[in-house]
Amino acid sequence: MAGSVFGNILKCTTWGESHGPALGAVLDGCPAGLAIDEDYIQMFMDRRKPGQSDFSTKRNESDKVMILSGVFEGKTTGTPISLMINNNSQISKDYSNIAECYRPGHADYTFDEKYGFRDYRGGGRSSGRETAGRVAAGAIAIKLLSEFGINFTTFVESVGDISIDYNKFDKNEISNNKLYMPDKDAAEKAAEYLKNVSADKDSSGAVVKCIIDNVPAGLGDPVFDKLDARLASAIMSIGAVKSFEVGNGKAVSKLKGSENNDEFYIDNGEVRKRTNNSGGILGGISDGSSIILTAAFKPTPSIYKSQKTVNNKHEDIELEIKGRHDPIIAPRAVVVVEAMSALVIADALLMNCSSKLDNLKKIYEV
Template sequence: MSGSIFGKHFTVSTFGESHGPAIGVIIDGCPSNIPLSKEDIMKNMVRRKPGNTKIATARKESDEIEILSGVFEGKTTGAPICLMIRNEDQRSHNYDHLKDIYRPSHADYTYHLKYENRDYRGGGRASARETAARVAAGSVAMRILDELGIHIKAYTKALGSIVINDNEIDYNEIANNLLSMPHAQKANDALKLIAQMKEEQDSIGGIVECQVTGLPVGIGEPVFDRLDACLGQAIMSINAVKAFEVGEGVKASSMKGSTYNDAFYTTTELDHYGEANYKSHGFSGNAHPLCKRVLKHTNHSGGILGGLSDGSPVVFRAHFKPTPSIAKPQQTLNHNLENVEVSIQGRHDPTVVARAVVVVESMAALTICDLLLRGATSRIDQVKAAYQH
């Protein structure tokens, strides 16, 4: 099964299945001497793990990380990093009655026809359990971004019909509720909606919005590896994501250019490279255009121009479908193409949105980390700086 490797310079390869002995990830291309501890990873694993029955599956997994290689005395060594998470609460017998049935909106049908051998226990490789490995790898990428002053923050923008408008967002509220919603009252309303879905044996989807701040200008590669294209691939690879937007997204198609375009302006303030860098290029004083800070009055483009970061916050959204595993009776087919009715029992999320917030952050971190390291060789002066002492 190909397609389990992501990235070109900072690469991750995930392994394992939902009901196998373990899942994990191998990271290659991580620079040495990045401070990294088990706690750095676990703080994000806790955000994703199951067990809170108000919003998630009752499956009990500690998601305890084992660092098998690539870290010594609290720092990365430059060698491949192997992280493993043992599965502790598999109940494979819960899926015995589904082994010959194509569950609606699952990968059962497509996997069976492609491989003629599918793991029906919780979806096997297609399970959202695989995203635990992505969060582990993303935590390593976040440590690299921390060193550069780049920060990623995602939150639940909408759950079903409950939508938080831009002017209602309270970032301080994100950590105060189970759903990572930046609005206290709407978070309570969303919890009631989830309870209603559970009672009705149904599920609900929603939107995760993400902002990346501190990103320098020029991250991304023109043409095929544009920043937005790479983010799109990363986010769309997450289970249950059905749409991806940058900036105004689909709204841009109905806007006029005079409204959509982000007008530039500048200040006399030195940019984040500072006066030392400015003077190293032979300039004096503080009024040269190259040293002025370039800003935008609006950010309809979502911080990306021509596929490259423009220095303003990168803003994108991931739209998640409702969880397909529901107890409500549904019509489907079995392997013999006979009409059957299925009711999916067991431990399933009434919504994946809340647990997916940290997965979105992790995939964004992996994407940006990879492009940052690739971009470090875009100019000869940067290559010289790395090798001339």
């Protein structure tokens, strides 16, 4: 299978399946000397792990991460960092009734068409559990970026048709509710909505927003490796994401140029923008403003309602899915969006070292 490696200099490879003995990631290209340990990475794993609330799968995984290589005496060595998370709570028999049929909204049919074979236990590589490795690797990228003052604010902006009120935005509230919403009132309404959705054996979609502050101007390249193109690739690679936006996103189609353009001004000798409709990226290159990303997640396709589908014998059937599934994906995906964004920004930061001669001279003190 191709396509399990992401990045140019900072390369992340994920491996493993939902119901295999373990899964994880290998992060290559991380500079030596970065202080990192399992406890730091575990903070991010705990944000993603299942069983946290009524709004996540009841699969009881600790998601305990182990660093197998690339770190010595608490610091990265510059060699590949291998990260492993054991699977301890697989109940593969829950999936025996889908071995020969295709679940609506899942990759079952497309996997069969591509490979002629699939791991039907929880979806194998197409399972959302694959993102555990991404989060482990992304945590290291986040730590690297923190060395440069770059930080992330990532949250659920809406659940179904319930959106946060930005006049009530409270960053501290994000970690105070299990839906990771920065508006307490909206979180309470969304929780009630999800209880009703779950009672009806259904699921809900949602929107996640990521704001990246203190990104220096000049990251990204102007053609195929545009920073927004790389971010789009990273976020759209998360299984349940169906749309991606930067800044004003699709709303720009309703604006005039005079409304959408961000005017520049000088502030103490620094170039600033009066607005940030561009979302911090111009011409594929960061402009020094906050980078603002939005990702729309589809409803969890595994629902307990009876659904019409077909089997691999091309027979029409009805299917009732068993197992343990999230009624909403987005709360546990908040940290996945953050991790993937960090891998892109960190990779761009490393690539920028060779963008001009002055940068190389600084590195080699010429």
